[in-house]
Amino acid sequence: MLELNKGADILATVGGITGLQEANDLLERVLDDANRRKLEPITNSDALIKIANAIRICEPDSVFINSGSEDDVQWIREHALLKGEEKKLAKPGHTIHFDLPQDQARLVNQTCYIINEEEKINSLAKSLLRQDAIDYVRQYVVGIMRGMTMMIGFYSRGPIGAEAAVPAIEMSSSAYVLHSAELLYRNCYDQFDSEARRATVFFTNLHSQGKNRPEDVPNARILMDRSWLTTFSTYCTYAGNTLLMKKGNHRFCVDYATYYKKEEQLSEHMFITGLNGPGGRKTFFAGAAPSGCGKTTTAMVGTDFIGDDLAQIWIAADGSIRAINPEKGIFGIVEDVNREGDPYLMDCLRGDGTEVIWSNVLIDDQGVPHWVGNGEPIPPRGINFQGEWFPGKTDANGKAVPMSHKNSRCTLRASAIANHNTVASEDPAGVPIKVFTYSGRDSDTMPPVWAARSMDEGVVIGASIVSQATATEVGVSGVRRQPWANAPFIPGSLADYMAAQFAFFNSAKISAAGRPVLAGLNYFLTHENRGGKGSGLLGEKQDVKAWLGWLERFANGDVTGIETPIGHLPRYEDLKELFAGIGKQYPRSLYDQQFSLYIDNIIHRIDLQAEAYGKEENTPARLFEIYRRQKAELTALKEAHGPIVTPEQLLS
Incomplete structure (x- = not known):
């Protein structure tokens, strides 16, 4: 307490x-x-x-x-x-x-x-x-x-x-x-x-x-x-x-x-962004992801960007769930920010008229900042977070010194970004959130996107995030549990916080129209973990538009999903259309790689989480009930189809 x-x-x-x-x-x-x-x-x-x-x-x-x-x-x-x-x-x-x-x-x-x-x-x-x-x-x-x-x-x-x-x-x-x-x-x-x-x-x-x-x-x-x-x-x-x-x-x-403020408010480590849907409809998302796991990129994909890091959330008098960004600016990681994935942010960083504080990037002899993954030519020399730098420089242990620190940042006002909806961002009434997403760095288990079958299962998606440690944390390594991507910022017991999540999303104060979709996202599946070759990611930054686009349509009833023990998966035809909208082909073989259920991996994940939460005093029983039900359904699927179950088998 x-x-x-x-x-x-x-x-x-x-x-x-x-x-x-x-x-x-x-x-x-x-x-x-x-x-x-x-x-x-x-x-x-x-x-x-x-x-x-x-x-x-x-x-x-x-x-x-x-x-x-x-x-x-x-x-x-x-x-x-x-x-x-x-x-x-x-x-x-x-x-x-x-x-x-x-x-x-x-x-x-x-x-x-x-x-x-x-x-x-x-x-x-x-x-x-x-x-x-x-x-x-x-x-x-x-x-x-x-x-x-x-x-x-x-x-x-x-x-x-x-x-x-x-x-x-x-x-x-x-x-x-x-x-x-x-x-x-x-x-x-x-x-x-x-x-x-x-x-x-x-x-x-x-x-x-x-x-x-x-x-x-x-x-x-x-x-x-x-x-x-x-x-x-x-x-x-x-x-x-x-x-x-x-x-x-x-x-x-x-x-x-x-x-x-139980059953009234939540305070989350989430982006807030709006996405235009068919007929000019606008749907607002809030999404949790540990630092360094694509949260800013996801936020920027929206047509109405509000914030990339934090969200204050409450149930309004009209039964809608509303959110504000407690910040008005961005303290964003710049590694891998480039024209392809982050055009709006790049316009601010490379254009004129935006006040920017850079930290721990390389500064060349012309006073221009450079960073790893910017898609631009590498300068021959400069000053960075360890002093003088040149390509091929190594530290005392012979390890290559990167051009910029992995946690290099840029600080700027969000209103400078072209897709920022400054009017909505400054409105004390907040924006109505229709979709909540939860994601981490997961190379081998969960699909790119799935939607919970119920509010309780959605809370469990948030509770079950795992992620590789990132450069935002000193002295941390390996793969760790990251409940709600908020665990480092939860002072009280996880059990109390989880109970507050169940209470909030099941509140009778939320109207039928205001009831949100809770979903999982995962951008980090690799070829080698899905039957392919090489350690590269099984997708690209721009694919985020397709995943969010499907959730926007699902939340508004335009499409249906394939029901599975972990939630609803997108149908191939719906994704193929969304990928075409961003100028990409989406072969059926890639869909099968991304959305087949690797049953043993998912059950192992459930066991890991159940064991960890079993050590927490007073963890709500509802969590373990959902884990048991999902595990039983997954086991039945494995008995019917084997350890890897394709979307086609799920449909049959």
């Missing part, structure tokens, strides 16, 4: 300020006249006390309040250049930021939830007792901003006024972090008080990179106090660890939805 405001508030315990008058006295002493005036619209006493304590703990030389005005945002841009956190590139509005080599992805093993005694959390997560967290803050955070400026911004995670939007405070000594925040979030400085009243909660985030030295990274921590909705990040600069409104605050939203 989650109990808010339980245990000692670490900011107040270490900072020592507990009352508004004492907070105001400190702010009066520390802020200069201009910044004192800028802080006047913030009257929320809890916010002012937290800000005052953060200042007392970190001891910055000065404090800059970011009102979101163009002058303030420009000051942040220039401060990032002055400090060397960013450097200008050839294209106006483009800058490069390099993280330390040891800090270029989520520091999974140094990320912890702060918990109270005897409090249980997600079995896949790390925890730190509250007293130990207090000790860490006292040892490492006190005085960490001496000689620096603390920058403070006020933001909304979602369109201002939206049902599931939550305001947040971001405090950091990094201008790069504040610059990124301005591209990724809605500045709500002048509406922070009213938004905090509406939402009844707000998030507090405190970050400092310290002196930004490799030797400090082992002491880096990303700590999330779920009781007090406060995050601490120290000794790191990678935005996934430092831009705490992203995954740090997403964790709080997951907690809040699970324990305080």
Whole structure:
């Protein structure tokens, strides 16, 4: 369970300020006249006390309040250049930021939830007792901003006024972090008080990179106090660890939805995109996939792109399921972004007029960024995340150094992308979600697309995601379970989160017209695992349009599927027509490779998941009932047709 405001508030315990008058006295002493005036619209006493304590703990030389005005945002841009956190590139509005080599992805093993005694959390997560967290803050955070400026911004995670939007405070000594925040979030400085009243909660985030030295990274921590909705990040600069409104605050939203908004809201690691169907119909999708598994590419395929990473979801009064993107920008992986698969994004990255912060890519001697998989000529030399680079360069172990880090990123406003529906994205009413998808990196088991037969089976699809570890996580390798692609961001027990999923999707508050389709996607089947030769993928990026196109038609009743124990599979004729629409032939032999059921692989997957969830306390019995039923049906299919069952055999 989650109990808010339980245990000692670490900011107040270490900072020592507990009352508004004492907070105001400190702010009066520390802020200069201009910044004192800028802080006047913030009257929320809890916010002012937290800000005052953060200042007392970190001891910055000065404090800059970011009102979101163009002058303030420009000051942040220039401060990032002055400090060397960013450097200008050839294209106006483009800058490069390099993280330390040891800090270029989520520091999974140094990320912890702060918990109270005897409090249980997600079995896949790390925890730190509250007293130990207090000790860490006292040892490492006190005085960490001496000689620096603390920058403070006020933001909304979602369109201002939206049902599931939550305001947040971001405090950091990094201008790069504040610059990124301005591209990724809605500045709500002048509406922070009213938004905090509406939402009844707000998030507090405190970050400092310290002196930004490799030797400090082992002491880096990303700590999330779920009781007090406060995050601490120290000794790191990678935005996934430092831009705490992203995954740090997403964790709080997951907690809040699970324990305080059950059957009302969900907070998911999902893209949101709309797709045009026959007759001008527009259908909105939300889809989960672990980082590095094609989520951004899938989102960009839509005709009405809303977001590529996170979704706040709720059941509206009319019985529809609505969603907003808590972000207004993209912090996207650039490896393999190219004209073929990502034309809209490439227009922003290679065209004029878009503000972009690049990280950990190669910069040539003309100030132009390059990255692996961009489909362009490789430059003869440049500077990248490990220093000077040239083709064929190797590290101390003789391993080839790639042109760009696998987790290289671009940060930009989503509204710059041609297919972004900015009006819908900024609408507090959200967009109506008709299809939910769940996918991972699965080379040998599940087909490219399948639709659940029921809401319960759809929840189980989400619960059963597996994926290869990607470059977004430091110190992680191999194939892992990735429930809902959200497991790294679920603070409470997986059992509680699963129960909330079952409750939400089976809610009587959802109207018949608002009932969604829940489906699985898998882009990563390989030839060698489907009776072919070579390790290449059994498909291309552009195939995503066909898979989503089939789901759009299935969700609206235009097509039917082939019923199987795992769900409905597309019929060949329907896919052939959709592939023709994207200018591709789709031979029957490829369809059979992709959509035959490899029974033993699927049963092994079910057994793996059932065993793992069997170790979780209080896992809903419904999950195991569905696994047993699917396994029995698959076993019967194998007895009738053998271990590999083709779509034709399923139809017969």
